Amino acid sequence: GDSVTQMEGPVTLSEEAFLTINCTYTATGYPSLFWYVQYPGEGLQLLLKATKADDKGSNKGFEATYRKETTSFHLEKGSVQVSDSAVYFCALADFGNEKLTFGTGTRLTIIP
Amino acid sequence: EADIYQTPRYLVIGTGKKITLECSQTMGHDKMYWYQQDPGMELHLIHYSYGVNSTEKGDLSSESTVSRIRTEHFPLTLESARPSHTSQYLCASRVYNEQFFGPGTRLTVL
Numbered sequence: 001g002d003s004v005t006q007m008e009g010p011v012t013l014s015e016e017a018f019l020t021i022n023c024t025y026t027a028t029g030y031p032s033l034f035w036y037v038q039y040p041g042e043g044l045q046l047l048l049k050a051t052k053a054d055d056k057g058s059n060k061g062f063e064a065t066y067r068k069e070t071t072s073f074h075l076e077k078g079s080v081q082v083s084d085s086a087v088y089f090c091a092l093a094d095f096g097n098e099k100l101t102f103g104t105g106t107r108l109t110i111i112p
Numbered sequence: 113e114a115d116i117y118q119t120p121r122y123l124v125i126g127t128g129k130k131i132t133l134e135c136s137q138t139m140g141h142d143k144m145y146w147y148q149q150d151p152g153m154e155l156h157l158i159h160y161s162y163g164v165n166s167t168e169k170g171d172l173s174s175e176s177t178v179s180r181i182r183t184e185h186f187p188l189t190l191e192s193a194r195p196s197h198t199s200q201y202l203c204a205s206r207v208y209n210e211q212f213f214g215p216g217t218r219l220t221v222l
Binding site: 032034036038041042043044045046049051087089093098099100102104105107 | 160
């Protein structure tokens with residue numbers, strides 16, 4: 001079945017540091033891939049997505065590239081801010097599967 | 113911007129009470145979902161619906177029940193709340209491959 005493996009946290013970085021959160025997946029088909037972000041006390045918001053191999057999703061300075069050869073979708077940001085402190089979830093949607101498969105989430109804390 | 117609403121946002125109740133968590137969306141999406149989120153952040157799918165009069169159990173067994181009488185409304189009910197039901201409950205709707213989440217209800221059962 002489908003699965004998503006996410007880098008374990010928590011991750012603590014200084015402001016303006018470079019961020020990478022690793023995500024790898026297994027899927028039976030050709031899934032779409034997503035990163036969701038959850039700020040304290042809120043629901044999940046879609047951060048970015050990619051629907052096919054070599055697609056790059058980007059939003060708010062975050063980027064992730066769909067790598068079929070390594071089954072990965074790592075999240076990156078060149079210079080993090082305190083406001084990026086949140087929990088980040090990697091997810092996939094496989095064609096024909098009515099359910100999204102989520103990773104376990106990575107808590108990111110940015111210190112000034 | 114997705115429009116999906118959950119009420120109440122916070123609820124503290126005593127053991128044995130019956131509660132209903134409300135979820136509504138104005139986007140006309142057929143597919144809707146309920147997740148339970150534990151303190152460790154992991155999301156567990158507990159119920160979903162393909163559309164009106166459709167309800168399915170999710171991956172995590174739950175004592176809650178759901179109904180889908182109208183497209184826009186997907187309430188979750190606990191007949192007799194217990195402390196083990198203390199959690200964050202997230203509702204979502206879906207179109208194509210994208211899911212949109214509500215703000216969540218944080219439930220505490222004393």
